[in-house]
Amino acid sequence: MNDATPRPPDPAPRFPGLHRRGFLAAGTAAGLGALALTGCGSSGGEDGSGDGRPRRGGRLRAAFAGGGASETLDPHLGNLFADAARAKALFDKLADYGPDLAAVPRLAARWEPNARLDRWRITLREAVFHDGTPVTAKDVLYSYRRIADPKKAYRAKASLEPIDLAASRAVGTRTVEFVLKRPTAELPNVLAAFGAYIVPARTQDFDRAPVGSGPFRFVSFRPGRSTVLSRNEDYWDGAPHLEELEFLVANEESARVNSLIGGQIEYAHELNPTSARAHEKGGRIGIVRLSGSVMQAFAMKTDRPPFDDPRVREAFFLIADRRELVDGALSGAGEIGNDLFGKGYEFYADTLPQREQDLGRARKLLKAAGAENLHVTLDTSAVAAGFTEAATIFRDQAARAGVKVKVRLGSKDSYWQDILDSGTLCCYRSGAMPIEAHFSQRLLTDSTTNATHWRHQDFDALYQQAQSTREKKARGAVYGRMQRRLHTEGGFLVWGFGDMVLGTAEKLRGVEAKAPANTLDWARFDKVWLR
Structure with missing residues (x-):
């Protein structure tokens, strides 16, 4: 999700000097980073002796950039990293994403589709809410119907679109039958969607004493300042090691570090690469790099000149020096891309040849397209780290191919909305999501966040073919065809994948750089402990 949602001014911070807003880094509206947990640094024993056994007790204080006085604990409304971390501490989803972005069961013990893939039965595990009541099929249906309310702007609404919630029903206390509008092989991705949390039926108020089924229970909430939670001894996945968890708002990165x-x-969540380099070998704090967390790209509008000509798009692919962009815009904290989303994720087309800079061929393609003296405006903004630097670097790279790029700086508050329909070339980024979700949200004719205006009925048909294909290997082959098409003539020039950087105290144990953004093991504070 992209960094898109405007927010009101922040109140006085808990820690001085922290004001910079930190949005989730995913590509539809605001985007995400990731924390995986199970073993960074030396392990503390039960008594802190270092024998690797987790120790119970203590309060962990975690600092995130926040959303000011308008913050809420409603898990269906969150847009920020802080919102996502609090939500997963208090609530559960039916499924979540593993390290490769494949869906894994959570509250759902299992899922079973019919032969046509248009009806799925979800069997719930035995779990209870914080008030002791069981999690039931009625709670699931209530939660999903609440998210789908057309009058509300809940994040997971678009993700739940394949489900006919009016026709879906409870067929037992712990069994839900979802009726779908069309065959959907990847329904587990829907169940794992960002914000698709299960809440008790009839719940409307989440800020005074929210009740979930997550690993921590509510203690207190001061919007824009702090949230305190305590261990849920009855958690179905095992009680957390921590006694308490406190989320603190610290908007400036420097204040989180200090x-x-x-x-x-x-x-400390989301440090910049400069801070990481400065402290990585100093020993005063731990640095955790979460690789593959953020796709970095330039988006070309494929429905208007000059990028309606695939030769021009290919020329731009060949203009990019990806290593220079990663080193310059991301301070080396990442790896190069290959004009495809989801490097390392399930179904990624990793057999396609890595594209390299070739200015000679780029010039020939531009000449063949009648665009030797091309002038293009590149929209960018300080809305995301590295955007303005990437724009400047690419401007200089394009000049060496005879292309004049004018860099235009946009508003941080409206950038993501502005670039959906305006301009021809822009800086773009996305956090983690399944490759299938990237297709459905950004690359189908009716996708609501189609920043490249990629609209091809044959591509849409391939997506529907994949969704109607039960066997995973055959479905992956269809996704491979779609990616080969995008690699050849798509509108995303994906030049890199940036790391998310975290800072940890020496006494914090159980944090591992393993999972990309938005996955199960990101911000999973029920599995960490204090030495």
Whole structure:
């Protein structure tokens, strides 16, 4: 999700100097980073002796950029990293994403489709809410129907679109039958969608005493300042090691770093690469790099000149020096891309040849397209780290191919909405999601966040073919065809995949750089402990 949602001014921060807003880094509207947990640094024993056994007790203080006085604990409304981390501490989804973005069961013990893939039965595991009531099929249907309310702007609404919620029903206390509008082989991805949390039926108020089924229970909430949670001893996946978890708002990255060094917090979310380099070998704080968390790209509008000509798009693919972009715009904190989303994720087409800079061929393609003296405006903004740097670097690279690029700086508040329909070339980024979701949300004719205006009925048909294909290998082959098409003539020039950087105190254990953004093991504080 992209960094898109405007927010009101922040109140006075808990820690001085922290004001910079931090949105989730995914590609539809605001985007995400990732924290995986199970073993960074030396392990503390039960008594802190270092024998690898987790220790129970203590309060972990975790600092995130926040959303000010308008913050809410409603898990269906979140847009920020802080919202996502709080939601997964208090609530559960039916499924979540593994390290390769394949869906894994959570509250759903299993799922079973019919032969046509247009009806799925979901069997719930035995789990209880914080008030002791069981999680039932009625709670699932209530939650999904609440998210789908056309009068509300809940994040998971678009993801749930394949489900006919009016026709879906409870067929037992712990069994839901979802009726779908069309065959959907990837329904588990829907169940794992960002914000698709299960709440008790009839719940409307989430900020005074929210009740979920997650690993932590509600204690207190001060919007824009702090949230305190306590261990849920009855959690179905095992009680957390921590006694308490406190989320603190610290909007400026420098304040998160200073608070970590000063011992005021044990975990600092989303540090910049410069801070990582400065502290990585110093030993005062731990640095955790979460690779593959953020796709970095330039988006070309394929329905208007000059990028309605596939030769021009290919020329731009060949203009990019991807290593220079990663090193310059991301300070080396990432790996190069190959004009496809989802490197390392399930179904990624990793057999396609890595595209390299070739200015000679780029010039020939531009000449063949009648665009030797091309002038293009590149829209960018300080809305995301590395955007303005990437624009400047690419401008200089394009000049060496005879293309004049004018860099235009846009508003941080409206950038993501502006670039959907305006301009021809822009900086773009996305956090983690399944490759199938990237197709459905950004590359189908009716996709609501189709930033490249990629609209091809034959491509849409391939997507529907994949969704109607039960066997995974055959479905993957269809996704491979779609990616080969995009690699040849798509509108996303994907030049890199950036790391998400976390800072940890020496006494925090159980954090591992393993999973990309938005996955099950990101911000999973029920599995960490304090030495």
